[in-house]
Amino acid sequence: MSLLECRGLTRAWGAFRAVDGVDLDLAEREICAVIGPNGAGKSTLFAMIAGNLRKSAGTVRFDGEEVSQLSAPALASRGVARSFQITAICPGLTALENVRLGVQARQPLRWRPFGGSAAMREGETRALHWLERLSLADRAQTPAGELAHGDQRLLEVAVALAQEPRLLILDEPTQGMSVEETRRTVDLLHGVMAEAATAVLLVEHDLDVVFALAPRIVVLHRGRKIADGPAAQVRADDAVQQAYLGGLD
Numbered sequence: 001m002s003l004l005e006c007r008g009l010t011r012a013w014g015a016f017r018a019v020d021g022v023d024l025d026l027a028e029r030e031i032c033a034v035i036g037p038n039g040a041g042k043s044t045l046f047a048m049i050a051g052n053l054r055k056s057a058g059t060v061r062f063d064g065e066e067v068s069q070l071s072a073p074a075l076a077s078r079g080v081a082r083s084f085q086i087t088a089i090c091p092g093l094t095a096l097e098n099v100r101l102g103v104q105a106r107q108p109l110r111w112r113p114f115g116g117s118a119a120m121r122e123g124e125t126r127a128l129h130w131l132e133r134l135s136l137a138d139r140a141q142t143p144a145g146e147l148a149h150g151d152q153r154l155l156e157v158a159v160a161l162a163q164e165p166r167l168l169i170l171d172e173p174t175q176g177m178s179v180e181e182t183r184r185t186v187d188l189l190h191g192v193m194a195e196a197a198t199a200v201l202l203v204e205h206d207l208d209v210v211f212a213l214a215p216r217i218v219v220l221h222r223g224r225k226i227a228d229g230p231a232a233q234v235r236a237d238d239a240v241q242q243a244y245l246g247g248l249d
C-alpha cells in the first residue's frame with residue numbers, strides 16, 4: 001500500500017486548470033522531486049495535498065485513509081508537514097520557539113498536571129536536535145526575522161521536521177540562496193532526510209539539487225503530469241527536454 005495516493009487531482013480557477021487530473025503515488029520513505037516550468041502547477045498540487053487549498057476534483061488518500069476534505073492542521077496531526085515557497089516562520093519568535101511550534105503541531109500540549117514539565121523539556125530537546133541538524137543551534141535564541149534568508153529557509157525545514165512527519169513537503173527549499181548556500185543546504189537536507197525516516201515531496205527549480213536529492217522525478221507541464229520515473233530516465237525523456245527547452249510552448 002502506498003503512503004500517499006492522489007487520483008485525478010484537479011484545481012481550476014474559472015476555465016483555467018492549474019492542475020489537471022494528476023495521479024501520484026508515494027511509498028513510505030520515498031523521496032520524489034516534482035519539477036516543471038514556472039506556472040506548471042507544482043505549488044498548487046502541493047497545496048492541495050497538504051490541505052491548504054480546496055480541490056476542484058480528485059481524491060487524496062494518506063496511510064490508507066481518505067483525507068481529501070481534511071484541513072492542513074488535521075493533516076499535520078496525521079503526519080503531513082509542509083514548508084512553503086515563501087518563508088513562513090514567525091519572525092518575532094526565536095528560532096527555537098519556531099521549532100517548538102513544529103513539535104507542538106504534531107503533539108499539542110495538553111493539561112497534564114503530573115507530566116507537563118517533562119513533556120515540555122522533551123519538546124525543547126527535540127526542537128534543539130533539529131536546530132542542530134540544520135546547523136542553526138548557535139542561533140537558537142535569535143529572533144527568526146533577524147536570521148539570514150538562507151537560515152530562515154533552513155529553519156522552516158527544522159520546523160517541518162520537528163513535526164516528525166511521515167510526509168514532508170518542501171517547496172523550493174533553496175529559493176533565493178547563493179550557490180554556496182545551496183550546496184550547504186543540499187548536504188544538510190541529504191542528512192536530515194535520511195535520518196527523519198519520512199517520505200519527501202520536493203519542488204525545486206535547481207536541477208542539480210533535484211538530481212542530488214531525489215531518486216524519482218515527476219514532471220508537470222501546464223498542470224499535467226508528463227513524466228514520472230527514475231531520475232536518469234526522466235532526464236533523458238524527450239517530452240521533458242522539450243518542456244524545459246520551450247519546445248512545447
Ligand SMILES: Nc1ncnc2c1ncn2[C@@H]1O[C@H](COP(=O)(O)OP(=O)(O)OP(=O)(O)O)[C@@H](O)[C@H]1O
Pocket residue numbers: 013018036037038039040041042043044045085
Ligand atoms: N489563487 C489563484 N488564482 C488564480 N490563478 C492561480 C492562483 N494560484 C495560482 N494560479 C495560477 O495557477 C498556475 C499554477 O501556479 P503554481 O503556483 O502552482 O505554479 P508553480 O509550478 O508552482 O510555479 P513556480 O515555479 O513559478 O512556483 C499559474 O498559472 C498561476 O498563475
Ligand SMILES: [Mg+2]
Pocket residue numbers: 042043044085
Ligand atoms: Mg511554485
